Amino acid sequence: MKIDLLITNCVLLPCPGCDTMLAPAFIAISGSRITQIGPMAECPVTEIRTHLDGQGQLAMPGLINGHCHAPMTLFRGMADDLALTTWLHEHIFPAEARHVSPEMVYWCAQLAAAEMLLGGVTTVADGYFLEDVVARACAEAGIRCVAAQGVIDFPAPGVADPALNIEAAQCFLEQWQHRDPLITPAVFAHSPYTCSNQTLVRAKELTRKYRASLFIHVAETREEIHQVANPLAATPIRHLDALGLLDRDTVCVHCAWADDQDLDILAERQAGVVVCPQSNLKLASGRAPLLGMLERKIRVGLGTDGAASNNSLDMFREMGMAAKIQKISPCDPVAVSAARILAIATSGAASVLGFGPGHGLLAPGSPADLIFIDQQQPHLQPFHSSNLLVYSAGAADVRTVIVNGQLVVRNRELLTINLQDVMNQVRRLAVAS
C-alpha cells in the first residue's frame, strides 16, 4: 500500500498510560489512518509521498479536550476570580448578549482551534450557540470537533425564540451529519437549571433519533442542588436520571458535586463524564470525585472548559492539575497517577465522545490524529518516564500535529489558517467589547 506520510526515528508512546515507549520507531499513514507502526528496523521501503524525520521527538496520540466553548476566547481574562453564579449572570451572559454574532463566533473559535492545535489537541468537544459557525471554523482550522449546538430556555444568539431551540438543534444535526470527516454534530443542553424538564427530554429524544451525543453541564456547583426544578430529585444527577436522560450517549460535564449515589447511577447507566478541574477551581465551584469515578469504571474525559473560566486551553496544564488536585484530600499520592491522566486525556476521552476503540491510540487502523513533542527542551531532561508529559511538558513543546492524516502544524507553524489574521480579528472584536 502506498504511504502518504512516513515519520521515522521518533520515540513512540503508542498507548498513553501504558508507559511503553519504543525507540527509534516509525509511523506510516495512508489517507486518514495509521497503517503501521514499529521499530525502525522494520520500517517499510516503498513509495512515500511525504517523509518527516522525528529525531528527538516523542510521538503520541493527540490530546482530546473533552469540553470547551471555543468562541469564549473573546472573554479570556475579562472577569477573573469570581464565583460561577456572579461570573455567569453578571459578566458572561451580559457579554454574550452584547457580543455573540456569527462573526465573533467564527474568529474566536478559530483562535481557540489555533491555540488547541498548537498545544497538541487534535479533537475538541465544543458546545456553544451558533455552533454551525464553530463547526465551520474548526473544519477550516483542521481540528476534529464534536460540535454540540447549545440548547437553553432563554433567547440565545441564533435562536431568539427559546421555544424553537430543539428545532434549531435538529437543523444543526441535519446540516452536519456526514458532511465533513472532522465534524461530529451533537447537542449541548446547557444545564438542568437553565433547561426545563421538557426541553431536556426533547433534547435527549432528538439525540437518540440522530444517534448523537448529548452534553450537559451538571453538578458543577454545590448551589445547583437548589436550582433544579424537581422536588423529587435529591441531586441534579438524580434529576437527569429521573427524566431518563442518562445513557451511554450522554456526557455529564463537571460532576464536581456528584455524591456516591450519583456516581453509582452514572456507572449503572454507563453515562460518560468530563471533568474540568482548572475551571472548577478558578470559579471556586469544587472538585470532581475523579477517584470515585475511576473506581466505578465510569468513562471519564478531561476538558479545559472555555477560555473565560480557565483561562487557557492548554491540555498539558489541565493534565498536571487533574493529577495533582486528586492527591490533596484524602492525602493520597497514588490516587490518580500521571499515567492514568494521560489515558483519560486520550483514549478515555475518545470513548466518552463516542469514537471507536482505536481513537486515542497509535495503532494500525487508528485515525491518524497524533502529535510530536520536542524532547530536546531543558524541562524535559532527563526523560525518565512519560509522566513528564503530565508534570512538566507544556503546550509549547508540541512541534508537529497531524489530524485525520493531514499535517496541520509543522515545526510550530499552523498550516491551515492565517494565525496573525485571526489574532488581529479577535483583538479588533475585543477592543469593541
Add this chain to the structure above:
Amino acid sequence: MKIDLLITNCVLLPCPGCDTMLAPAFIAISGSRITQIGPMAECPVTEIRTHLDGQGQLAMPGLINGHCHAPMTLFRGMADDLALTTWLHEHIFPAEARHVSPEMVYWCAQLAAAEMLLGGVTTVADGYFLEDVVARACAEAGIRCVAAQGVIDFPAPGVADPALNIEAAQCFLEQWQHRDPLITPAVFAHSPYTCSNQTLVRAKELTRKYRASLFIHVAETREEIHQVANPLAATPIRHLDALGLLDRDTVCVHCAWADDQDLDILAERQAGVVVCPQSNLKLASGRAPLLGMLERKIRVGLGTDGAASNNSLDMFREMGMAAKIQKISPCDPVAVSAARILAIATSGAASVLGFGPGHGLLAPGSPADLIFIDQQQPHLQPFHSSNLLVYSAGAADVRTVIVNGQLVVRNRELLTINLQDVMNQVRRLAVAS
C-alpha cells in the same frame, strides 16, 4: 548618563499585582540598574550601547523562584506519585547517596538554571549539598541565586562527617560573601526532623553572624509533628520558635501544616515563608494556608521546589496552581487573586529573600532583572488583563531575559552557556544512574 541598554515600544507592567500597564513604553538600563522607565513620548535621546525593540512584548520584573534544589533535575520523573516519606527515604536519599558529586551538581544545576532563565526566573533561592558548585553553575549561567549550603545530621555529599556540617556552611559563607554580584550565600538547614536542636541553633547563630538567611523545610507533612524531637513543642513551627530560630532572616519553606497559632508566631517573629503548592500536592503533603498568611501580613514567596517533586521549574505553572488551589476550600474565588500571586512571585519573594525594596519591581533604581513576554501568542489573545500571566501564560512565552543588567536570554536563545552541551551531560549522567 550613558544608557547601556534601552528597550522601546514595549507594554510595561512595572508593579505586578497593581495591574497598571503602560504602553508604549521604554526602559533604560545603566550597569546593573534600571535608570528610567516611562511612556515612549519621554524616551531619552542619548548615547545608547544596545537597543532592543520591545514591540508586541510585555516587560515585567523577573520571577523569583523562592525554593529550589537545582541539582535535583537529575531525578526529574524518576519517582512520581509517591508520598513524601517513601519518596524521600526509598528513592531520593538513596539516589543522592549514589549520584551526587561535584560533576553532577554542576551540570544538573546548570540545566535547572537554563530551564528557569528560559522560563522567566531571574532569581532563585536554592538549597543543596555542594552548594559552592551550585553557586558557580548559577553565576556562569547568569541567574541571580540565593545559594544556601545544606546542613543535615547525616553524612552528606561534601560533608562526610555531619559533626562538621556547620563548619562547612561557614566555609561556604566565607567563600561567597561579596564574591559575585549574582550570588548571595545563605544556609539551608534541611528540616527539624533531620537536624538536631543543637545543629539548628548553631546554624542560626552562624547566619546571624554573617547576616545571612537561614532556610528550613518545616511543617511540610502532617506526620512531621511526630518526628520533631521536642515533646514540649506542639508543632514543628513552635519547636523552631522555642529554639529561637524565627526572625526576619529565617525563611520557613512549605508550612503546609501551619495552624493558626503557628501563623500568629510567624507573623510576630516576622519570619518569611515560601510555599510550594505543586510539590506539596504531588507528594500529597497538603496545602499551605496562604490566605491565613496574607491576612497576617506574613511575607510570602512562591517556589517550585526541586524538579524531582514538581516536576518542572516553571513559575508560571506554579503561579496558576497557587491561585487556583486556594479557591477550593473554603470555596472562595477571590481568596487569593491572580494579581496577588503575581506580587508574591516578584516583590513579595524579594522581600522574603532579604533583597531591598526595589527588587521585584520595574522602577528607577531597581536591579535590572526583567523579562519580556511575547503577547503575540494565541493563548494570550485578547490580553484583557495581567491575570493572563497567571492563568494562561507559560514559560515558553518568555522571549528575552535580563539579569543584573545583562542580556541572558534573547529571542529564546540562552546566551550564557551551551544548552545543548548541558543537556548532553545530564543525559549521560542519567543513563549512568
